[in-house]
Amino acid sequence: MRILIVEDDQKIASFVKHGLRAAGFAVDHADNGEDGLHLAMTESYDTSVIDIMLPKLDGWSLIETLREKKINTPVIILSAKRSVDDRVKGLQTGGDYYLTKPFAFSELLACVQALIRRANGESEPTRLTVGPLSMNLLTREVFRADRKIDLQPREFALLEYLIRNSGKVVSKTMIMEHVWDYNFDPQTNVVEARMCRLRDKIDRGFTKKLIHTIRGVGYVIK
Amino acid sequence: MRILIVEDDQKIASFVKHGLRAAGFAVDHADNGEDGLHLAMTESYDTSVIDIMLPKLDGWSLIETLREKKINTPVIILSAKRSVDDRVKGLQTGGDYYLTKPFAFSELLACVQALIRRANGESEPTRLTVGPLSMNLLTREVFRADRKIDLQPREFALLEYLIRNSGKVVSKTMIMEHVWDYNFDPQTNVVEARMCRLRDKIDRGFTKKLIHTIRGVGYVIK
DNA sequence: GAAGAACATTATTCAACGATAACATCATCA
DNA sequence: TGATGATGTTATCGTTGAATAATGTTCTTC
Structure with missing residues (x-):
């Protein structure tokens, strides 16, 4: 199971990356929108975690571009913006889940698992x-x-x-x-x-x- | 597009029902868990909105039962409980989105649309x-x-x-x-x-x- | 209201499907 | 190389599902 993280805050990125790896996922990380878009388009991921405020290309545009190109990887939006308008915009743009910072890692993990579960029937139990x-x-x-x-x-x-x-x-x-x-x-x-x-x-x-x-x-x- | 609401608070239920109808959805409503389960099992919905604290059968059990019976209707959990543990539990039980009360209707609507959007790329009805x-x-x-x-x-x-x-x-x-x-x-x-x-x-x-x-x-x- | 057509109901028959066991083949390892 | 275990193959038998056909019922039309 491969996950893409697009996040410029190194602390958060590393925190999420390690947590997800510990949970058994393969994780790629981009620290700006352009690299994120490139990875998302050339590689194949089961879920992605995308920040909104990003250098070079912001999260909204990133997600919009992905959806236009018919890349349907589930997207969890990770954002500091907590207003209802932003949440709505996130979901309408093509996001699947909107998480606000600060967030609990366990919740992020549960989101990831829920999206993967829905995408391919069930998760991978032992x-x-x-x-x-x-x-x-x-x-x-x-x-x-x-x-x-x-x-x-x-x-x-x-x-x-x-x-x-x-x-x-x-x-x-x-x-x-x-x-x-x-x-x-x-x-x-x-x-x-x-x-x-x-x-x-x-x-x-x-x-x-x-x-x-x-x-x-x-x-x-x- | 049909949506099921399971919610015992009449005010909230009516509010959501009218809003969704105005947005063009066909809405059914149950005010307790048992009726909700029954509807979900006998009818076919594109999305459901389920409260956790319900009379007769609580939301957790409801969702769990649905998933056991291979009914994969997307579920938005609507709950007054806002702790991380509850959110995680909700997603792990089989929910697709966790919204806390009070919530903005526009956000709920965006969720519903996001879930339907994702479900629609998929197979024909089961x-x-x-x-x-x-x-x-x-x-x-x-x-x-x-x-x-x-x-x-x-x-x-x-x-x-x-x-x-x-x-x-x-x-x-x-x-x-x-x-x-x-x-x-x-x-x-x-x-x-x-x-x-x-x-x-x-x-x-x-x-x-x-x-x-x-x-x-x-x-x-x- | 009678005759005939369209449909409903039922028992009988038959064939296809799947269960099973015995047998054949293949691979692995001492 | 021969023994063992795993897997595939073949043959046979029983079961069940489905078509047929014969009979009963309801509807329609003149």
Whole structure:
């Protein structure tokens, strides 16, 4: 996850930069509007934090230019101006969130996460859960209730994909694309076969089934 | 563009409602958490404005429940609590914007527009509704009021087509083309037969029928 | 009000889909 | 190089969803 900071106050910039890095983001920093615009246009960021009063090119113009060029990176506006008019202007110009200085870092972080969450569904957790089932993506351990479940790599990937879309129905085509990286129909029933084994490990012996087949459509976990 | 307001303070609610209506939005209002949740789950909104301190079901729980149910309507949190902790909690729970009371209407309006602007670049709707009926295309769940309805794939496709054209009469030929992919007349009564089943599941037991036959022309849902 | 058309309802039949298990292949590592 | 484990393949079987067709109902028209 990459974040762009455009801020001329070195103290604030460094404070935010370190905080976000500690939270696991990759952070780029520009200390003036022109450099910020250049970075935003040539690189690809998941969110940006932009000050309004900037040397060379002010924040308003920066955001406006970005939006004109159809660059839709979410923008958190960080400004010392606290008037309602400024806040409204910020949002109307193309900003997604307006934070006034001084601000709490935890709030900025929450904003960043909220915007990223909305932009690509969900944030990047290390643990995924559905009901009694939980999987740790780091240790690659899977538990149903307290019982540990051993999964083979493919099964793990399949389960991960299901859980990331928990509640939503995913088609076999989708599954093949994301879990097998097939962009064509291999004319076999790999998915069914593997799904069968996954079920065996996850649902067998339990009354409450988690994996459901939606005939003619795909599968859901819930 | 439809907006949901969940707010128990009648003064504020009415103020916001009128303002948003004047700005061209269709506004629904619930004055407690339970009703708000119900509306949010059965209707489809482009944005919602939710108070935190609510009777029956508080705002936190409301938002949490929505997100659990994969209802991703943007949420503006409207709260009297101004502490950083509350703001962070609001964003982490699933809110998209945190506004503190008292607030300027123009700022709220700008938020609403910003959220809609961002949401619109994205995909087509995931939920379709007609009156008490709502279908979630992601989870493939269909509800009439609070009652869940199980549909077979064809029935689901048929209902989807009807709702996408809700209010308009669709001919059997149209239906065959779009739901069955037939470009000729199969000389059978497939459509009637399936429509019958669909009705059985959707309208049976309810006084208010949703699916109507227009003799000699086709069908409508409304 | 009778006849016929348009539509509703239901049971039966059939095919497609998916579950499953046995088998084959491939890779890895001692 | 052979053993082990992971993965894909194939074949078979059961289930379920959907079309058909036969029958019943309602509406329309003369």
